[in-house]
Amino acid sequence: MVKSLLQKQCLSHERQKALESKTVCVVGAGISGLTVANSLANEGIRVFVIDKNPFPGGRSVQYGCKATDSCLQCGVCLVRDAVANFKKSSLIDASFSSTPRALHRRENDGYDIEVETIPNPIDWRSCTECGECREVCPKNAVKSIPGWKYYISEHCDRCGKCLVVCPVGAINLERKRQYETFPALSVVISSGFKPFDPAVNLKWGYGANPRVITGSDLESLFCREKFLPSDPELKDLKKIAFILCVGSRNIVEGERHCSRVCCAYSLRMANRIKEEYPDTEIDIYYMDIQYFGKSFSSFWAELKRKINFIRSHPISISIDEQERPLVRYESMSDLRCREEAYDLVVLANGICPPDNGEELAEIFGLDLEAGGFLSAATNAASNNGSGRDSGIFLTGACRRPMGIAECVESAYGAAAGVLRYLGDKV
Ligand SMILES: Cc1cc2nc3c(=O)[nH]c(=O)nc-3n(C[C@H](O)[C@H](O)[C@H](O)COP(=O)(O)OP(=O)(O)OC[C@H]3O[C@@H](n4cnc5c(N)ncnc54)[C@H](O)[C@@H]3O)c2cc1C
Ligand code: SF4
Ligand code: SF4
Ligand code: SF4
Incomplete structure (x- = not known):
């Protein structure tokens, strides 16, 4: 769908090349955020994903299949596929255990996003998913989600046993809180629900x-x-x-x-x-x-x-x-x-609407609806809940209650909005 939208825009080869040098930041790596990230990466656009969890997939990555002898289309497979595609993509980078703290408009174009990270002891980029750390952990603190790497939960008592067995040195129990700033031309908020x-x-x-x-x-x-x-x-x-x-x-x-x-x-x-x-x-x-x-x-x-x-x-x-x-x-x-x-x-x-709606609304200049869900600021709103002028888009269950399939649809809409926005800029 995103592809066909791009084709409809008839971008010249030069404009397509210029598009490919742009970075988009996606806040929230649930099914909505991953779908936006994967769709944009398919178009050659660099995407930077931020999630406060130590893993991608959001709430629904921890749901189960409800099929009996036939598939009942609960949508959970879509989440697993999105995580797998995200993992494969060379154009998507991510920062987990991270939250945006401030947004600054750049003088020329786009934004700088200040992000706070309290890194998980397991570096997801280095982890090879061998599972050795899980075997030795006396606290059952090493967790994983389907199709993703391992992470250490709050049950860890820092005994250090996992450090000794990790064959690639992916574990560091002394990781400190850090603050970084990332540039982005456009931002997609997909922070989900509670x-x-x-x-x-x-x-x-x-x-x-x-x-x-x-x-x-x-x-x-x-x-x-x-x-x-x-x-x-x-x-x-x-x-x-x-x-x-x-x-x-x-x-x-x-x-x-x-x-x-x-x-x-x-x-x-x-x-x-x-x-x-x-x-x-x-x-x-x-x-x-x-x-x-x-x-x-x-x-x-x-x-x-x-x-x-x-x-x-x-x-x-x-x-x-x-x-x-x-x-x-x-x-x-x-x-x-x-x-x-x-x-x-x-x-x-x-x-329910997420607890952090007010904070995100303030950082990204969004409106908070009476029910507590996020909406595009009134002066920047368009039909699919996106800010055409600001380049800040909203998608998924942070906007209103929706199931996985509807989130995917909403995310395609947001990705198409971002492409249009970037297309206008090159
Ligand atoms: C009990 C239950 C069962 C369900 N079962 C089904 C089902 O079988 N089929 C179905 O279609 N739907 C089901 N749903 C609905 C489904 O959970 C949602 O449609 C889906 O999870 C929404 O995806 P999302 O990406 O919009 O949000 P989420 O899954 O909530 O993901 C949002 C992501 O944003 C991150 N985030 C939030 N705030 C920040 C921040 N400030 N900074 C950085 N990251 C942030 C979160 O950590 C999370 O990873 C169920 C819902 C419930 C409550
Ligand atoms: S959509 Fe996938 S996870 Fe859901 S019932 Fe069908 S096979 Fe199972
Ligand atoms: S430090 Fe000890 S408790 Fe913590 S994850 Fe490693 S083995 Fe488990
Ligand atoms: S032992 Fe190291 S490489 Fe293996 S799963 Fe644990 S963190 Fe990953």
């Missing part, structure tokens, strides 16, 4: 009962290909509930908006658990099903044959005498309060 944390409301019992987990927790279990919790006390899950819209569509309990992804990911995960463990009984509590994909109606019709759908938003989750979560809800059929005990309850937590 998942709703149900611990803020005692009614959900999240954090107090290990049998109550979130959709984010279940995604990580799926990612490790262990669909159900490994805690031996949680074996034999005969009855599971999913509660949709946790933190979404309810201004008192969370956000006013629909998160657009919780119904779909819950239904796909419930379907996969049912395929794997056909004797498990699954109830899904829902207000109404919001789904934004193709072929959904046939999938839902099929699902209704094996899963019970209960139209209600539960009142609370307590604990029964066997320490099982007890879901209290009002039945829509007779408007009576009922209680149902489960072996596991999954709270389908939704998408």
